[in-house]
Amino acid sequence: MDGYQEKKERNTVYSQRKTYQYRDSSQRSQKIHSGETIPQQSKDNRYKEGVYTRISTGKRNTDRRRSPSGQPARRRPRSAYGENRPGNTRARSGLREWEVLEQQNEREYQEYLERRRKRRERKRREEEIRRRKRKIAVRGAGGALAGVIVILLVYVIFFSNPVLGTVTVEAGTLDLQTENFLRKDAEAEFVTDMSQVDTSHVGEQEIQLNVNGKERTSTLSVQDTEAPKGEAETATVNVGGELSPDELVTNIEDNTDVTCSFKEEPDLSGVGTVPVTIVLTDEGGNTTEIESEAEVIEDTEEPVIDGVAPLEGFIGEPISYKSEITVTDNCDKEVELEVDTSDVDTETEGTYDVIYTATDRAGNTAQAETTITMKEKPQDYVEPEEVYAEADEVLDEITTEDMTLKEKARAIYDWCRNNIGYISTSDKDSWTNGAHQGFTQGQGDCFVFFSTAKALLTEADIPNIDVVKSDTSHSSHYWSLIDCGDGWYHFDTTPRSGGGEFFMLTDEELLEYSEAHDNSHIFDQSLYPATPTTDSTIE
The missing domain is CATH 2.60.40.10 (Immunoglobulins)
Structure with a gap:
């Protein structure tokens, strides 16, 4: 027996039981199925035949008659004889009514099942339609996305700008190439003069490039992410x-x-x-x-002024009074230096006094005096720029960037000794003329050796001071003091008949030689910085 038949029989038995149970109940509804109710009978649809009984009206009978003792009277048993009595007829009528109601209940139940089946079918069809629509939408979106990707790829490959919008480099980056500004291979060249691009400062600069015949712009962003160092x-x-x-x-x-x-x-x-x-x-x-x-x-020590020596100047030309002067102090790294030139007449030939005054932050003051000789500028005067250019050519041959100052000074000393020959005459109109003679003619006296070395030392960024022999009664002489990082030392490239090596000598060493060789290097020590008492130890 299937589930539907079981449910039907259960409902039938339940309905019968309820129907008989409620016949004696006044105005009670008769429930058939869940959600289905048989309406109560009214006076209009009651059976009219016979006496109103509880079968036909649903009302309770009146109380039974009682015996004189107060007990209910015994009901007389019914017999087959009374089967056709009106009361029995009404009972059969109630059964027929129940059968009609049961049939109506069955029809309504079947209609309910049909409605539920249709609802489920409708929902299934609607869900199927929604599923198909979702599937179509997903396929459409996927196709659209694929199309967009293809279009973007085509644009990037064939039509996009090959130049990067922004290129970020670390500060100090050198030798930038066009490849640094391209996102793909292309024929490119800089329009911007890259030699003028400064990467030593944080900031942004616009760089113009010509790429595949079109001018493009990129932004060069310089950043600094490395911390500074110091001692x-x-x-x-x-x-x-x-x-x-x-x-x-x-x-x-x-x-x-x-x-x-x-x-x-x-x-x-x-x-x-x-x-x-x-x-x-x-x-x-x-x-x-x-x-x-x-x-x-407690600072009570005055500054020290070095490099004070006789000067020469040309009438009508600028005069550099401080170029050879250095000032040191026990406390201050930089000391204010003043030059008193009130006695100098730059338009008239002659020798004039020059006074230097240095004052430190504690108020300690030092003074030094020298002279300047004014004269007419020679017709064949050689400008310093020309001499420095000649010096650069020599330095390119004898020095390298990784050399120390002392190594460069030694290379300059050896070059002058090996490439300039000594003769007793020279052009002493100016040191530049003497240096030019040394570079071009390769010969001269001590003034040429001194002047040529001066040009080379200056261009090699080696600090140097001109030294002039103080006693010229027998002969004049010129040489230099240099500082390679550990103090001032004497530097003289002029070869001497008495021999001798004059590369970075102390005052004591030079004066000892001078005394042994007819005061060859006597000088006023008060005008120049004192050298260390020991040999240079710097590499």
């Missing part, structure tokens, strides 16, 4: 004096400009050693802290 250096300062943070740091290295500042302002109010922290900051905002010390003293 601590002890500084000496007067009590209550001023101290700059860059006086406590040396050998600063970075690809961009670096500023120095104090992490905390040092207290310089008392004598002693004060620890100081210096902060190095580059253009990219990168910082480095360096620990240093400041020695606070």
Whole structure:
């Protein structure tokens, strides 16, 4: 027996039981199926035949008659004789009514099942339609996306700008190529003069390129991500004096400009050693802290003025009074230097006094005096620019960028000794004329050797001071003092008949030779910086 038949029989039995159960109930509804109700009978649809009984009306009978003892009277048993009595007829009528209601209930139940089946079918069809629509939409979106990708690929390959919008490089980057600005291979050349592009500062610059015959623009962005480097250096300062943070740091290295500042302002109010922290900051905002010390003293020592020597000037030409002068101080790295030229008449030939005055931050003052000789400019005067160009040609042959200053000085000394011959005459109108003679003629006296070496030393960035023999009663002589990083030493390239090597000699060594060779190198030591007492140890 299937599930539907079981349900039908259960509902039938349930309906019969309920029908008989409720016959004696007044105005009670008769429930058939869940959700289905048979309406109550009214006076209009009751059976009219016979006496109203509980079968036909659904009302309760009146109370049974009782016996004189008060007990209910016994019901007389029914017999077959009374089967056709009106009461039995009404009972059969109630059964027929129940059958009609049962049939109506069955029809309504079948209609309910049909409606439910149709609803489910309709929902299934609607869900199928929605599923098909979703599938079509997904396929359409996928096709559209694939089409967009193809279009983008075609555009990028054939029509897009081959030049990158922005190119980012680290500060200090050199030798930029067109490939750095292209996103794909193309024929390109710079329109912008790349020799004028400065990558030593953080910022942006527009770069013009000609790519496949079209002018394109890219932005060069320079960034600095590396922190600066430096070494601590002890500084000496007067009590209550001023101290700059860059006086406590040396050998600063970075690809961009670096500023120095104090992490905390040092207290310089008392004598002693004060620890100081210096902060190095580059253009990219990168910082480095360096620990240093400041020695606070009572400064009573005056500055030292070096390089003061007789000068020569040409009438109508600019005069450089400070080019050979250096000033040092026990506390200050930079000392103010003043030149008193009030006695000099630059329009008249003659010899005039020049006074140098140096004052440090503590107020200590030093003075030095010399003379300047004014004369007419020679007709064959050689300009310094010409001499420096000749010196550069020689330096390109005898020096390299990785050489130290001392190594370059030695190369210059050897070149002058080996490439200039000694003769007793020279053009002494100016040092530039003497140097030009040495470069072009390869011969001359001590003035030519001195002048040629001076041009080479200056172009090699080696500090040098002109030294002139003080006692000229027997002969004149010229040479140099040089500083390769560990103090001033004597440098004389002129060969002498008495022999001798004059590469970086101390005062003591040079004066000892001078005394042994007829005062060959006697000079006024008060006009020049003192040399160290030991030989140079720098490489």
